Amino acid sequence: MMRKIKSLILLAVTCLFFPSCAQMMGYTSENYEKILDTWVGENISTLVNQWGYPNDKFISPSGRKVYVYEQSRIIRIPTNKVTDVKVKKNWDSSYTVTGKRKYNEIEYVCVTWIETNDAGDIVNWKWQGNNCVSEGLK
Amino acid sequence: MNGKNTKIIVAILFCFLHISLIDGLWGNKTNLAFAEDTTTGQPRELKEEGTRLAKAGKLQQAIEKYKEAISLKPNYPNAYNNWGIILNIQKKYYEAIDKFKKAIQLDPNDPATYTNMGNSYLKLKQYDEALPHYKKAVILKPDMGVLHNNLGNCYLNLNRYEEGIASLKEAIKLNKTSAEIYENIAQAYDKLGEGYLAIKYIKEAKRIFRSNGKMERVSKAGKRLRHLYNKYGDNPKPKDREEQAKSPGQGREGELGTGTGFLLGASKYVVTNHHVIEGANSIFVNFFMGEKIRAKVVAQDKKNDVAILLLSKRPKSATGNIVLGDSNRVEMGQKVFTVGYPMSSILGRKPKYSEGIINSTTGYLDDPGLFQITVPIQPGNSGGPLFSENGQVIGVTTSSFSTVAAARITGALPQNLNFAVKSLYIRALLQTVSGFSASKIGIEPVPISPKNDLSNFIKSAKNNIVLIETAIDNSLPEFVEVDDDVHISTANPEKPSALKEKIRLAKLRETEIKDRFKTLQEMEALEDSVFSVEDKRKEIQKFLDAFPNRNPKLEEAKKMLSRLKGRGEEIKRFIPFTRPQTR
Numbered sequence: 001m002m003r004k005i006k007s008l009i010l011l012a013v014t015c016l017f018f019p020s021c022a023q024m025m026g027y028t029s030e031n032y033e034k035i036l037d038t039w040v041g042e043n044i045s046t047l048v049n050q051w052g053y054p055n056d057k058f059i060s061p062s063g064r065k066v067y068v069y070e071q072s073r074i075i076r077i078p079t080n081k082v083t084d085v086k087v088k089k090n091w092d093s094s095y096t097v098t099g100k101r102k103y104n105e106i107e108y109v110c111v112t113w114i115e116t117n118d119a120g121d122i123v124n125w126k127w128q129g130n131n132c133v134s135e136g137l138k
Numbered sequence: 139m140n141g142k143n144t145k146i147i148v149a150i151l152f153c154f155l156h157i158s159l160i161d162g163l164w165g166n167k168t169n170l171a172f173a174e175d176t177t178t179g180q181p182r183e184l185k186e187e188g189t190r191l192a193k194a195g196k197l198q199q200a201i202e203k204y205k206e207a208i209s210l211k212p213n214y215p216n217a218y219n220n221w222g223i224i225l226n227i228q229k230k231y232y233e234a235i236d237k238f239k240k241a242i243q244l245d246p247n248d249p250a251t252y253t254n255m256g257n258s259y260l261k262l263k264q265y266d267e268a269l270p271h272y273k274k275a276v277i278l279k280p281d282m283g284v285l286h287n288n289l290g291n292c293y294l295n296l297n298r299y300e301e302g303i304a305s306l307k308e309a310i311k312l313n314k315t316s317a318e319i320y321e322n323i324a325q326a327y328d329k330l331g332e333g334y335l336a337i338k339y340i341k342e343a344k345r346i347f348r349s350n351g352k353m354e355r356v357s358k359a360g361k362r363l364r365h366l367y368n369k370y371g372d373n374p375k376p377k378d379r380e381e382q383a384k385s386p387g388q389g390r391e392g393e394l395g396t397g398t399g400f401l402l403g404a405s406k407y408v409v410t411n412h413h414v415i416e417g418a419n420s421i422f423v424n425f426f427m428g429e430k431i432r433a434k435v436v437a438q439d440k441k442n443d444v445a446i447l448l449l450s451k452r453p454k455s456a457t458g459n460i461v462l463g464d465s466n467r468v469e470m471g472q473k474v475f476t477v478g479y480p481m482s483s484i485l486g487r488k489p490k491y492s493e494g495i496i497n498s499t500t501g502y503l504d505d506p507g508l509f510q511i512t513v514p515i516q517p518g519n520s521g522g523p524l525f526s527e528n529g530q531v532i533g534v535t536t537s538s539f540s541t542v543a544a545a546r547i548t549g550a551l552p553q554n555l556n557f558a559v560k561s562l563y564i565r566a567l568l569q570t571v572s573g574f575s576a577s578k579i580g581i582e583p584v585p586i587s588p589k590n591d592l593s594n595f596i597k598s599a600k601n602n603i604v605l606i607e608t609a610i611d612n613s614l615p616e617f618v619e620v621d622d623d624v625h626i627s628t629a630n631p632e633k634p635s636a637l638k639e640k641i642r643l644a645k646l647r648e649t650e651i652k653d654r655f656k657t658l659q660e661m662e663a664l665e666d667s668v669f670s671v672e673d674k675r676k677e678i679q680k681f682l683d684a685f686p687n688r689n690p691k692l693e694e695a696k697k698m699l700s701r702l703k704g705r706g707e708e709i710k711r712f713i714p715f716t717r718p719q720t721r
Contacts, residue, residue: 034354034357035357036360037356037357037358037360037361037364038348038353038356038357038360039360040360040361040363040364040367041340041341041344041359041360041363064372117367117372117373118372118373119373123364123367123368123372124364124367124368125364137353137354137356137357138353
């Protein structure tokens with residue numbers, strides 16, 4: 001039983017780091033767009049209540065108010081490469097050599113722009129990034 | 139088709155009536171089988187066995203059972219109907235139509251069969267053929283929302299959007315929680331380029347989907363809404379005043395109400411039901427000959443559902459002499475009839491005659507204020523006169539007992555339970571209207587002359603019987619008294635003095651002039667292809683004729699008229715509003 005739980009936890013943690021795996025779990029940008037569509041016609045205050053305050057706000061050239069929500073995180077993925085590092089010994093000025101694992105850093109970003117009309121109703125959205133994904137609608 | 143798929147399809151068809159938009163095709167509710175079956179014995183058992191098999195996906199076996207039932211009882215319409223349904227499922231639409239035709243031959247009054255036949259034609263994309271069958275189904279069972287929906291969708295498939303919208307709105311009245319109908323109306327308004335209304339209806343669809351927890355549909359509605367915002371802008375405005383009347387918060391769910399009313403004698407007073415005009419601040423009275431006059435409420439009795447309206451001017455067409463009878467003298471079993479405008483969006487804007495008898499001199503739960511009658515009352519009949527055999531108004535047709543509601547309550551389907559408010563209450567309310575002379579209403583019974591038979595009577599009375607249209611419209615000016623022969627009563631000390639009244643009328647007249655001139659300006663701006671030059675000239679001339687003196691806009695109107703000189707003479711039919719109209 002414990003082994004099963006462990007494997008599930010491992011899968012969930014792994015999926016956090018790998019978008020393709022996340023997609024397998026149903027986290028897709030299509031689903032994210034579906035969620036954004038459910039917000040169209042709702043008032044921005046309702047969105048703020050659920051999503052929190054936006055990171056930024058500006059007026060678009062067409063006169064619409066645009067609320068910006070941004071999420072980003074940097075993930076360090078360990079590679080197979082190990083580099084040798086010389087470590088100085090304090091007492092005899094000699095060096096020892098030890099191995100250090102290399103990491104790839106990947107930035108996951110999702111920026112969402114929510115456009116509203118004069119009444120504050122959401123009329124449009126756009127997103128950009130490599131992490132605008134969501135699970136399916138329930 | 140494998141067995142599993144068939145089972146799924148059958149389950150969907152039988153268990154869940156679902157409307158959807160498929161690749162631009164307005165889909166319809168699936169096959170209905172709600173016909174009452176009076177057959178007993180083995181044929182009935184065979185038919186029911188067939189239905190059980192069909193529900194289990196065993197379509198061919200079901201057909202065999204129906205065949206057996208028919209072999210035992212060749213004139214069994216329900217078996218033919220169900221056989222047709224199976225053929226529809228098997229996509230054998232022409233064969234299905236044959237079966238439905240046979241069922242109709244045997245029972246021409248079953249709306250289910252007409253619906254099913256309409257569905258067959260719809261699947262064949264023969265919308266012109268489907269239309270009369272859907273219409274017939276609605277006429278046979280007007281209180282069933284799904285039938286109005288079918289008719290509406292058929293109109294939409296024929297690109298007759300306005301009629302489709304009218305039918306779908308009827309469907310909404312009977313089934314307010316069907317988000318799919320709102321979606322279809324939104325789509326139709328989009329086709330008509332009515333962004334404001336398209337957005338309004340898709341928002342409502344989305345709200346209903348959300349309240350039902352159908353998040354996938356919420357998302358789809360949101361996607362469509364986003365498309366509409368991008369197409370029409372953030373805040374599209376209603377196209378005309380009538381649409382403004384339907385804007386949220388101003389209108390009664392955006393609906394225009396209709397009902398019947400009648401003029402007593404040659405007065406300017408119209409009697410109708412209170413519920414016809416309830417909440418409306420814009421009321422128009424349409425006469426049989428086509429005249430349309432604005433009216434206002436001068437007295438109302440909500441409890442007894444009676445209202446008295448005052449016309450803003452005297453109708454040009456001659457009115458007959460409808461008189462008020464004594465409802466206390468009415469006996470059970472007495473013949474009665476009515477003339478009204480039932481379901482004008484479907485049946486048209488000409489008055490319709492219906493007759494019946496007095497079932498009881500009391501109404502629902504022995505209400506002494508009502509008659510129970512067998513005269514069929516459809517939506518739109520409300521407010522019409524209930525005539526006794528000698529042509530006196532003894533009541534106002536008010537309501538019918540909801541078949542669906544009754545079935546839910548009692549488990550049985552009531553037949554033809556209708557009610558009318560007694561004329562007693564009309565008379566009582568009329569007495570509260572100052573300036574209305576009791577003698578005009580002919581309270582004393584006036585027997586119809588021997589020469590005056592029923593058809594002659596109706597002929598003379600029908601111009602007194604009017605179609606009432608209401609809307610909530612805060613943008614329209616208040617009621618404007620424009621008739622020259624308005625009577626100012628000074629008998630009542632609580633009324634303002636004659637001078638104050640005159641000043642008030644003068645102000646109202648000024649408002650009317652400004653309002654009508656503004657309309658003329660808007661009309662002038664319209665392209666000649668939309669509103670012909672000749673019609674423009676006529677409208678301006680009408681304005682000049684109506685206000686020849688003390689008219690601050692007189693010169694401007696004359697200039698407008700001179701600007702139109704020499705313009706094209708092409709006559710185009712003007713459709714003043716994009717309100718749904720019956721063709």
